[in-house]
Amino acid sequence: xxxxxxxxxxxxxxDSLSAGLVPVxxxxxxxxxxxxxxxxDAALFKRVDYVFFRRFADLRSPQVAAYVVDNxxxxxxxxxxxxxxxxVWMQGIAPLLYIAWPTRLDVLACAREPDFWTDKTNxxxxxxxxxxxxxxxxxxxxxxxxxxxxxxxxxxSSNRLGDGTxxxxxxxxxxxxxxxxxxxxxxxxWRKNHDHSAPSHVGRNGNSSSALxxxxxxxxxx
Numbered sequence: 001x002x003x004x005x006x007x008x009x010x011x012x013x014x015d016s017l018s019a020g021l022v023p024v025x026x027x028x029x030x031x032x033x034x035x036x037x038x039x040x041d042a043a044l045f046k047r048v049d050y051v052f053f054r055r056f057a058d059l060r061s062p063q064v065a066a067y068v069v070d071n072x073x074x075x076x077x078x079x080x081x082x083x084x085x086x087x088v089w090m091q092g093i094a095p096l097l098y099i100a101w102p103t104r105l106d107v108l109a110c111a112r113e114p115d116f117w118t119d120k121t122n123x124x125x126x127x128x129x130x131x132x133x134x135x136x137x138x139x140x141x142x143x144x145x146x147x148x149x150x151x152x153x154x155x156x157s158s159n160r161l162g163d164g165t166x167x168x169x170x171x172x173x174x175x176x177x178x179x180x181x182x183x184x185x186x187x188x189x190w191r192k193n194h195d196h197s198a199p200s201h202v203g204r205n206g207n208s209s210s211a212l213x214x215x216x217x218x219x220x221x222x
Contacts, residue, residue: 004105
């Protein structure tokens, strides 16, 4: 069975590993000190399997473009993943959280107001399909059956994260909805409302202690 991560060019063991996909656990090829710090931050969650970096040809530091969770064995429940989503959102480093299920791929947004929060009950829950940044389902042949689903998956390809075109696309729903600039000292107003329950390794301004900080500037102000 083909992994759902295959359709967004994030399948482990492919060229994506040399193009920015770094395993959090186990052996890995040498990486920069900045990337090592970011991977160690991701390891604190214990449930993130990979970090995908946007790398530059010049002297700019790499940026964390996404965290990836391989839940193809369904070892993590939606409740546990909702908790992870909240922690990653509070950390304020990875703007996207890719979650691979056996026959489904979900992408959770961590760069806008909290999709995991339910106002009616004041509780956290796994986002419903209409609140996910992306959700596509594979058929029994291991393919995305409908053309719209394939087009959506291509829009969230790691290739677009790696070259920056994902965030430059004016049709990107995340760009229309949020201005994400996680520079030190500029916490999102949403994180201010939730930081009383931030994980211990996350600063009170919503940023991790890592020297590597993601910075994605959109055209729309928050």
